Amino acid sequence: MKKKGFVLMMCLFLVGNAAFLSACETEAQRVSYNLSQEADNFNVVRQLTVINCLEGDTLFQMTGKMSIKADTNDNQLEIIVENEDGSYKKHFVGLSDNVTYVVEDLDVNHIEKYKYTLNYNPKMWIPFEVETID
Incomplete structure (x- = not known):
């Protein structure tokens, strides 16, 4: 039971970190990337x-x-x-x-x-x- 709790906590930790890191990107950075992709295509x-x-x-x-x-x-x-x-x-x-x-x-x-x-x-x-x- 402790093992399942540990795995669940690690999964929540990883999902939380992924959400936190993706939130660091500003809207301007996303727009700049998208505009560059459109031009390159x-x-x-x-x-x-x-x-x-x-x-x-x-x-x-x-x-x-x-x-x-x-x-x-x-x-x-x-x-x-x-x-x-x-x-x-x-x-x-x-x-x-x-x-x-x-x-x-x-x-x-x-x-x-x-x-x-x-x-x-x-x-x-x-x-x-x-x-x-x-």
Whole structure:
């Protein structure tokens, strides 16, 4: 009988601890996790803006349903988009001390799941001339 009482008490203790530990998670943490999962499953329209902090210029923007991961080891963003045929494309954005980015979740219903846009700032391209040898 003592053994059954001990087992029952241990079960109640474990259930109580599980309830206590799960209560430590805030609502904001749950919402943040859920939003990240939705974005990683290509269900959220996002806009990525990459900014040159020295000049204050936007280098480019990318808009669509995408998963974005900051790779701090390689100092870059890894962006994955899903194509209509089920294939995926991966884009990399190199970051530096003077380049930063902003990611916004947009509430847009008219974006197609398999379309994304990538807009470059034309002022950021370095012009060059091609010389031909006669």
